[in-house]
Amino acid sequence: MRPIAGIAAVAGVGVRQYRRGASPLPERGVLVRAIIDACEDAGFDPAQIDGFSSYGDDHNEPVRLMSDLGTRELTWSSQVFGGGGGGIAGAIGQAVGAIATGQATAVIVFRALAQDNSGRLSAAVMAHHLNGHMMAAGLVAPAQVCAIRAQRMFEHHGVPGSAVEAFVEAAYYHGARNPDAVAYNKEFDIEAYRSARWISEPFRLLDCSRENDGAGALLIVSAEVARDLRKPPVHILGVAQGAAAGWGDLLENDADDQYATAGFRSVARQLWRQTGLSPDEIDVAQIYENFSAQGVASLIDHGFCDYESAGEFCRVENLIAPGGKLPVNTAGGNLAQGFIHGIGMPIEAVRQLRGESANPVPGARTCLLAGGPGAPIVSSAIFGTEETL
Amino acid sequence: MGEAGEIWSTGADGPYWDGLARGQLMLPVCGGCGRWHWPAVWRCGDCGSWDHGWQQVVPAGRIYSWTRNWHPFGGLESLKVPFLIGIIELEAAGGARLMGLVEEAGTPVKIGAPVAGTFGSTMYAGRAVPAIHWRTS
Numbered sequence: 001m002r003p004i005a006g007i008a009a010v011a012g013v014g015v016r017q018y019r020r021g022a023s024p025l026p027e028r029g030v031l032v033r034a035i036i037d038a039c040e041d042a043g044f045d046p047a048q049i050d051g052f053s054s055y056g057d058d059h060n061e062p063v064r065l066m067s068d069l070g071t072r073e074l075t076w077s078s079q080v081f082g083g084g085g086g087g088i089a090g091a092i093g094q095a096v097g098a099i100a101t102g103q104a105t106a107v108i109v110f111r112a113l114a115q116d117n118s119g120r121l122s123a124a125v126m127a128h129h130l131n132g133h134m135m136a137a138g139l140v141a142p143a144q145v146c147a148i149r150a151q152r153m154f155e156h157h158g159v160p161g162s163a164v165e166a167f168v169e170a171a172y173y174h175g176a177r178n179p180d181a182v183a184y185n186k187e188f189d190i191e192a193y194r195s196a197r198w199i200s201e202p203f204r205l206l207d208c209s210r211e212n213d214g215a216g217a218l219l220i221v222s223a224e225v226a227r228d229l230r231k232p233p234v235h236i237l238g239v240a241q242g243a244a245a246g247w248g249d250l251l252e253n254d255a256d257d258q259y260a261t262a263g264f265r266s267v268a269r270q271l272w273r274q275t276g277l278s279p280d281e282i283d284v285a286q287i288y289e290n291f292s293a294q295g296v297a298s299l300i301d302h303g304f305c306d307y308e309s310a311g312e313f314c315r316v317e318n319l320i321a322p323g324g325k326l327p328v329n330t331a332g333g334n335l336a337q338g339f340i341h342g343i344g345m346p347i348e349a350v351r352q353l354r355g356e357s358a359n360p361v362p363g364a365r366t367c368l369l370a371g372g373p374g375a376p377i378v379s380s381a382i383f384g385t386e387e388t389l
Numbered sequence: 390m391g392e393a394g395e396i397w398s399t400g401a402d403g404p405y406w407d408g409l410a411r412g413q414l415m416l417p418v419c420g421g422c423g424r425w426h427w428p429a430v431w432r433c434g435d436c437g438s439w440d441h442g443w444q445q446v447v448p449a450g451r452i453y454s455w456t457r458n459w460h461p462f463g464g465l466e467s468l469k470v471p472f473l474i475g476i477i478e479l480e481a482a483g484g485a486r487l488m489g490l491v492e493e494a495g496t497p498v499k500i501g502a503p504v505a506g507t508f509g510s511t512m513y514a515g516r517a518v519p520a521i522h523w524r525t526s
């Protein structure tokens with residue numbers, strides 16, 4: 001089997017982010033802007049884009065982008081199943097597959113979201129899953145579903161609340177130092193975090209990501225083509241999506257040893273096998289956090305720590321750039337940078353490995369992306385610099 | 390499948406809803422290997438059987454996890470916040486878990502706390518959804 005590393009690389013990234021409800025253009029207009037940004041970043045002619053991939057029930061059919069982009073021929077388009085952000089790395093994996101098999105040569109992985117066009121993200125995600133069992137229980141919002149998983153992680157498995165606090169504080173630390181972040185110049189106030197209003201216990205307001213309007217795009221081409229473009233290639237070293245038996249849309253009947261996880265254990269095993277890497281060899285991580293505790297669960301699932309050591313591993317000094325053991329969410333993450341259904345996370349992975357991050361991790365060669373946690377299908381990827389090949 | 394099952398079924402679980410309409414908790418057991426499958430399946434992925442017997446189960450179990458909800462989420466206007474939601478593990482049904490509203494009647498809500506259920510309904514977006522309401526004992 002051909003290794004994934006060396007097939008394809010991210011050559012360009014673009015993102016436009018606005019306050020929720022404040023997008024200056026309808027959703028598809030913002031998306032076109034972000035795609036052109038990604039092409040300009042790479043020095044690539046947008047008319048040569050021939051493939052598209054997305055996730056999370058994105059409403060923007062790629063065929064409708066052709067006139068704006070000058071697309072000569074669309075040869076491939078696809079989307080990962082699922083209403084949440086679980087498919088974000090999977091969409092990148094699909095692009096790699098399309099490029100490897102010659103179905104496409106230049107793929108845009110994108111997500112666009114403007115409330116006026118697509119409504120509230122939380123409502124859209126839930127519409128994907130809602131059923132009579134959930135209505136009968138009053139369990140109708142992603143925050144509640146993730147809260148109930150988090151409660152078992154805390155109460156039964158003994159993960160300390162301090163681990164989650166540190167994860168949130170690290171995100172805000174980075175966001176406060178990122179001019180593009182919603183939390184820019186706002187120092188984190190831990191007392192305000194601890195006393196914010198309850199949403200669904202154990203989550204308070206600042207444990208929850210709040211969506212922005214906007215769009216993001218990554219241009220993915222073959223590794224060879226990427227080397228001839230403007231920016232250093234950021235290679236996709238490994239990528240996996242899926243679910244193990246005992247995980248999925250199971251009316252809260254997930255297997256006992258998976259219930260209080262983020263669902264990544266099988267995906268993480270695939271990633272480490274594909275790349276031959278281990279958690280120790282990851283320099284920086286972008287960990288999609290719809291809700292704070294699910295971010296910590298992702299770190300556990302990927303093997304950075306376990307239930308017992310999560311408190312020791314997740315300390316603020318360990319999780320921040322430049323010198324932490326594993327700086328996470330170095331642009332601020334969904335919590336503090338902004339939340340366009342997570343598309344900012346792979347974009348920050350790319351910027352970090354190019355040395356363009358607002359919170360650089362010096363010498364970083366590998367970056368993990370963990371997609372939306374807790375979704376029935378989850379996905380992760382590892383990115384690397386040229387020297388990691 | 391009866392009327393209740395037709396309205397609320399999410400797949401193979403029609404008899405569950407029909408049971409609630411009669412005031413009974415009905416859950417499926419595989420006729421081939423005896424495994425309790427919940428959510429309901431058409432085919433047992435373990436033994437290949439298509440034969441499922443629905444058995445009446447006493448609505449009593451233990452809290453597997455829970456949340457106290459404070460935010461007025463859309464559709465739940467008839468529920469006064471805060472309210473408790475529990476995941477209830479049913480030992481009598483092979484550890485199958487049901488989700489439901491919980492009332493803190495006796496012992497405080499915590500993982501492992503025993504609960505018993507009564508049959509009722511929950512209003513969601515103006516519709517009465519058949520439900521089991523749980524109380525700590």
Ligand SMILES: [Zn+2]
Binds near residue numbers: 419422434435436
């Ligand atoms: Zn069977």
